[in-house]
Amino acid sequence: MPVAQGARAQQHSLEAWQDPKARPIVSIEGVTKAFGDHYAVDNVSLEVFQGEFFSLLGASGCGKTTLLRMLAGLETPDSGHIYIDGADMTHVPPYRRPVNMMFQSYALFPHMSVEQNIAFGLKQEGASKAQIKERVSEMLRLVRLEPYAKRRPHQLSGGQRQRVALARSLAKHPRLLLLDEPLGALDKKLREHTQFELVNIQEQLGTTFIMVTHDQEEAMTMSTRIAVMDEGRILQIGSPSTIYEYPATRYVADFIGSVNLFDGRVTGGADGQVFVHCDEVGATMAIAHGEPLTAGTPVSVALRPEKMTVTDVKPESDVNVLRGVVSEIAYLGDVSIYYVALPNKTLVHVQLTNLARHTSSPLTWQQEVWLAWEPENGVVLQT
Amino acid sequence: MMPPPVPSSAPLSPPPGPSSPTLLGYLWRWLLGFPFVVRVRGLAMGTVSWGRAMVTAVPFLWLLLFFGLPFLVVLKISFSQAVIAQPPYTPLVEWLDDGVMTLRLSFQNYLLLAQDSLYWMAYFNSIRIALIATVCCLLIGYPMAYGIAKAKPAFRVPLLMLIILPFWTSFLIRVYAWIGILKNNGLLNNLLIGLGLIDEPINMMHTDFSVLVGIVYSYLPFMVLPLYATLSRMDDSLLEAAADLGCRPGKAFLTITLPLSMPGVIAGSMLVFIPTVGEFVIPDLLGGPDTLMIGKVLWTEFFSNKDWPVASAVAVATLLLLVVPIVYFQKVQEEGAKRAEEARK
Numbered sequence: 123m124p125v126a127q128g129a130r131a132q133q134h135s136l137e138a139w140q141d142p143k144a145r146p147i148v149s150i151e152g153v154t155k156a157f158g159d160h161y162a163v164d165n166v167s168l169e170v171f172q173g174e175f176f177s178l179l180g181a182s183g184c185g186k187t188t189l190l191r192m193l194a195g196l197e198t199p200d201s202g203h204i205y206i207d208g209a210d211m212t213h214v215p216p217y218r219r220p221v222n223m224m225f226q227s228y229a230l231f232p233h234m235s236v237e238q239n240i241a242f243g244l245k246q247e248g249a250s251k252a253q254i255k256e257r258v259s260e261m262l263r264l265v266r267l268e269p270y271a272k273r274r275p276h277q278l279s280g281g282q283r284q285r286v287a288l289a290r291s292l293a294k295h296p297r298l299l300l301l302d303e304p305l306g307a308l309d310k311k312l313r314e315h316t317q318f319e320l321v322n323i324q325e326q327l328g329t330t331f332i333m334v335t336h337d338q339e340e341a342m343t344m345s346t347r348i349a350v351m352d353e354g355r356i357l358q359i360g361s362p363s364t365i366y367e368y369p370a371t372r373y374v375a376d377f378i379g380s381v382n383l384f385d386g387r388v389t390g391g392a393d394g395q396v397f398v399h400c401d402e403v404g405a406t407m408a409i410a411h412g413e414p415l416t417a418g419t420p421v422s423v424a425l426r427p428e429k430m431t432v433t434d435v436k437p438e439s440d441v442n443v444l445r446g447v448v449s450e451i452a453y454l455g456d457v458s459i460y461y462v463a464l465p466n467k468t469l470v471h472v473q474l475t476n477l478a479r480h481t482s483s484p485l486t487w488q489q490e491v492w493l494a495w496e497p498e499n500g501v502v503l504q505t
Numbered sequence: 506m507m508p509p510p511v512p513s514s515a516p517l518s519p520p521p522g523p524s525s526p527t528l529l530g531y532l533w534r535w536l537l538g539f540p541f542v543v544r545v546r547g548l549a550m551g552t553v554s555w556g557r558a559m560v561t562a563v564p565f566l567w568l569l570l571f572f573g574l575p576f577l578v579v580l581k582i583s584f585s586q587a588v589i590a591q592p593p594y595t596p597l598v599e600w601l602d603d604g605v606m607t608l609r610l611s612f613q614n615y616l617l618l619a620q621d622s623l624y625w626m627a628y629f630n631s632i633r634i635a636l637i638a639t640v641c642c643l644l645i646g647y648p649m650a651y652g653i654a655k656a657k658p659a660f661r662v663p664l665l666m667l668i669i670l671p672f673w674t675s676f677l678i679r680v681y682a683w684i685g686i687l688k689n690n691g692l693l694n695n696l697l698i699g700l701g702l703i704d705e706p707i708n709m710m711h712t713d714f715s716v717l718v719g720i721v722y723s724y725l726p727f728m729v730l731p732l733y734a735t736l737s738r739m740d741d742s743l744l745e746a747a748a749d750l751g752c753r754p755g756k757a758f759l760t761i762t763l764p765l766s767m768p769g770v771i772a773g774s775m776l777v778f779i780p781t782v783g784e785f786v787i788p789d790l791l792g793g794p795d796t797l798m799i800g801k802v803l804w805t806e807f808f809s810n811k812d813w814p815v816a817s818a819v820a821v822a823t824l825l826l827l828v829v830p831i832v833y834f835q836k837v838q839e840e841g842a843k844r845a846e847e848a849r850k
Contacts, residue, residue, distance in 0.1 A: 196745050216748040229746035232844075233764050242760075243750035276844070294750065 137361075138171035139347060145208070147172045147330050148193065148298060153202030155188055162188040164354035165202070170298075170347075175324050175331045177341040180351035181377070186334045187226075189351075190300050193332065194223045207297055217246070222296035226303040228287035230275040236262070236286050237271045243294040261289040264323065281312050288320070292327065301333040305340060317343050338378050342366070350374045366426075372503050375424040382427065382470050385505070388419040395497050398423050402466055408441050409500040422503045427473035429499035432460055434484055437494045444493040446470065448485050462491055576824070583817035584610045594813050614818035624802065624819065628826065631799040634713065634788075635781035638720040642728040642777045643770065645721065650732035650769070651762075654739075665733065668726050680719050680790050687715050687791070711793030719787040724780070728773035735769030736762075768841040775834040783823055799823055 138144040146169035155163040163185040170176045178186035191197040192204060195216035203212045211219055222243065230239050240261050244254045262268045265285035275283055284304065291299055304320065305313045321344050324331050335341050341348050342362040349359045350373075358370040369375035372383060384407070386400035396411040398421055407423050415421065437443050449469060450461035453476075460472045470493060485491060547553030585594040599607045618624045653664045671679060686692045687709040694706035709715050739762065747757040785800030792798070799819065806816035 194745075194749055196749070216745070217751045217753055221749075223746075223749045225742050225746055227740065227742050229740065229742040231743060231746075231761060242747070242752070246751035246756075290746075290750070 137346070138174065139169070144171055146170060146205075147207055148332070149205045150189070150193075151203045151205070153189070153192060153199045153204060155185075155192060155197060155199050161185075161354045163192070163199070166351075166354070166356055167202075168349055168356060168359060170330060170332060172330055173328050174346045175321065175333070175344055177345040177348045178332065178334045178351055179338060179341040179348050179377075180336065182336055184351040185354040186336075186351050187302060190223070190302055190332065190334045193298070194221055194300050195219050196223075220297040221300060222291040222294055222298075223300040224287050224291040224302065224304050226306055228275075228283050228307075230283060230286055230290070232275055235272050235274055236267060236278070239275070239286055240290045240293050243290065247294065257293055261293050264292070264326075265289045280307055280309075281316070284308060284316065288323070292323075292329065296329065298330045298332065301331060303334055303336070305337075306335075313340070320344065342378070350377060352377075368501060369424060369503065372422050372424075372505060375422075375501065375503060380427050380471055382425045382430075383503075384423045384425070386421060386423060388415045388417050388421055390417055391415065396421075396502050398502060403444060403464055403468060404466070405444055406441075407500065408497045409502045410497045411502045415502070415504075420505050422505055424501040424503055425470075425495060425499070427459070427471045428457075428475075430470075430472050430493050430495045432462060432472045432474065432485065432491050432493055434489060434491055436492050439494070442495050442497065442500075444470065446491060446493065448487055448489050448491055451485070451487065460485065460491075462493060579817045579820050582813050583614055583821050584612070585814050586611045586613065587812045587814050589811075592813070593811055611814070614815045615822070617815060618818055618822055623797075624799075624822075627797045627799045627802045628822075630797045631782045631784075632826075634716060634720065634798065635778050635784075638717055638724065638781050639728075639774050639778045641717065641721045642725050643774060646725055646728035646732055646773060647766075647770075649725075650729045650736055653729075653733050654736035661737075665730075668729050671726070676723065677786065677790075680723065680787055683715065683719050683722065683791060684710065687718065710791065711796070713792070713796060715791040716788050716796055716798075719791040720781055720784060723787060724777040727776040731772035731776065732766065732769040735766045735772075739765055768837065771834065771837045775830060779827055779830060779834075782827060 148168075148170040150166055150168050153163055153166050154161065166185075166189060178189060180186045188197060192199050193206075195211065195214060195218075199212060203210055205211065206219065206221060211221075231242065234242065237258055240258045241254045244257055249257070258271075259268070262271055265288055267282060267285055267289065270278060270282060270286075275286065278286065284307065288304070291301075301320075305316050308316060317340060320331075333341075333344065342365075345362060347359060347361055348365050350357045350365060352373050358365060358374045360368070365374060366378055369378065369381075375381045375383065384398075384400045384403055386398040386402075386407070389397045389399045389406065391397055391411070391414045394410055394412065395408045396415050397406055397408055399406045400423065409423055432448075436445075444462075444464055446462040446464045448460055449463040450459075452459040456476060458474050458476055460474065462470045462472060464470060472493060548555065548558055581597060582594055585597055587593060588595055595609065595611075597609060599609070601607060649668070653661055653668075656664060684691070688694070689706040689708060689710065691710075693709070694703075697703045698706065709718075743761050743765070744754075744757050747761050748754070752760065783800050783803075784798065785804055788796050788798040788801050789804070792801070803816050803819045803823070806812050806819060
């Protein structure tokens with residue numbers, strides 16, 4: 123466990139997933155699904171609680187969509203169990219689950235109007251005409267599509283279709299809404315806008331959302347918790363800040379945001395710190411770590427670009443200091459990015475916020491600089 | 506068949522005469538709307554390139570030569586009268602000695618068609634058999650097309666090949682084969698007697714039943730292929746979405762798959778219905794003397810009675826009868842293409 127986990131636990135003591143008495147709305151137990159000899163989902167267990175916005179994040183082919191489809195009942199697990207609201211749903215067909223899904227392609231019925239699409243699920247329940255009418259107009263209001271009720275899907279823009287798909291999947295008051303790349307087909311600007319809209323709707327309704335995405339920014343912005351997946355396994359589950367600040371593995375650290383990774387071996391430790399010697403760089407780093415590690419353990423040190431400083435004056439301390447020369451500078455307005463080449467040619471990515479207005483950067487190309495960081499700002503990852 | 510007026514993309518010059526919508530003005534605009542006229546005008550005004558015009562000219566000339574002209578010949582003969590001569594009909598246009606041209610249009614053939622119940626019955630029976638055959642093809646062909654569309658990709662091509670394979674054998678031989686199967690001491694009767702299911706052979710040959718069997722067998726691929734085309738293009742996630750929204754598979758088929766496959770159903774039905782109405786070979790080989798179909802009547806008029814004018818009139822009337830479903834088919838096809846284009850956007 124990372125050292126500051128305790129502090130975070132305190133900060134989030136009200137969150138359901140840290141309450142031992144809370145009963146999960148979804149619980150996946152040891153679920154495995156193979157296609158041929160390829161394990162799409164490999165012994166995955168996780169719990170999702172009422173009102174969460176939970177993201178399954180990973181590169182394409184990591185098994186996140188298969189896991190979501192098993193929750194919807196569109197795929198059957200080879201082994202393991204899926205409980206929704208305490209009931210075993212592992213082999214229940216999709217049309218009998220208290221779950222609705224928003225498909226990546228939206229899967230709107232092309233021969234039905236917007237209204238009819240939204241009413242489709244309610245009709246299956248055998249709701250009365252008046253009930254259906256009321257619920258449909260409620261949903262149209264929610265996604266602001268009232269003027270488009272009579273249109274067919276092909277007469278709508280991509281963003282409007284996305285909202286119809288959302289309204290249709292929410293119409294039946296599902297206990298759980300599954301979203302497969304809900305913003306994947308939208309252009310960048312619309313996507314950013316829709317992110318907030320989707321979170322607002324989720325908070326307004328209190329429905330539990332489980333979303334699949336490959337976009338880490340999207341997952342960070344929208345989720346209460348994220349499960350990072352790779353090769354059918356869950357690598358880490360945590361809040362966006364936990365995942366970012368305390369990645370559990372090299373893959374997670376690398377997948378979320380940018381990171382500098384240094385491979386080394388543990389040489390010792392003291393006062394909640396671990397000393398790691400990196401042969402490549404030829405330096406020993408002191409990094410905060412909750413539990414002492416045995417000397418000789420191979421580890422990686424992860425340093426985020428914005429958690430380091432770069433100066434042209436040699437810092438007084440010898441610990442956590444690296445010498446290098448500026449190789450590339452990118453001025454992005456709000457921040458500047460420096461690539462500093464260490465003596466062994468490793469490039470270190472550092473990001474500085476441009477706080478003052480007219481400071482022409484004191485650093486220039488090929489200038490000798492020193493990188494420094496606090497022990498708390500690094501993460502030791504066991505490989 | 507009249508091509509429907511198509512609005513021209515090129516700006517139209519105002520019609521001659523009064524600009525108020527007179528009958529003549531309408532007629533003029535209607536004429537300008539013809540694709541051919543639009544193209545020729547476009548060429549003259551430089552809005553249509555020659556290369557483009559040439560591409561459409563080839564099929565246009567083909568149709569003109571092998572459909573338009575022969576049809577005009579048939580139309581001409583249908584207005585003449587039968588004579589025992591070479592050719593066996595009277596000319597429409599005659600030159601008299603003193604430089605007078607006479608045009609004799611005989612409507613007798615058409616009157617005969619309208620008055621003699623034989624022709625009415627033949628038309629009615631042809632349409633009845635074509636309708637039954639179309640429904641049978643649909644009922645047999647839909648599950649076949651659905652099965653192929655839902656089969657694993659590796660099986661689809663072999664299954665489609667099995668549908669197309671009969672075309673590699675002569676149509677005539679395949680219809681003849683049904684005689685061997687359906688006749689009184691044929692394959693089917695012998696099998697049923699051998700199994701002890703019947704004591705006496707069932708008379709199946711030379712009935713409407715044998716004609717229907719032949720037609721359904723021969724035209725089934727024309728139903729299966731367009732149905733397969735629409736069904737295989739259907740997005741499976743629509744059925745998943747329906748199931749996700751609480752719809753059972755059977756109901757999902759009726760509310761999603763079936764309505765979305767209507768273009769295929771209509772295309773297949775037209776491809777079976779239209780040629781079946783005029784079908785001659787199958788009723789001739791498998792039908793009996795009392796199987797009255799318009800194709801057979803036409804053949805009899807032409808070859809047995811040597812009455813070319815009546816035969817021509819029968820042909821023209823058949824064509825006019827089929828114009829309605831053909832135009833409808835055309836419209837559905839165009840709408841389907843338009844919808845597909847919109848969906849792509």
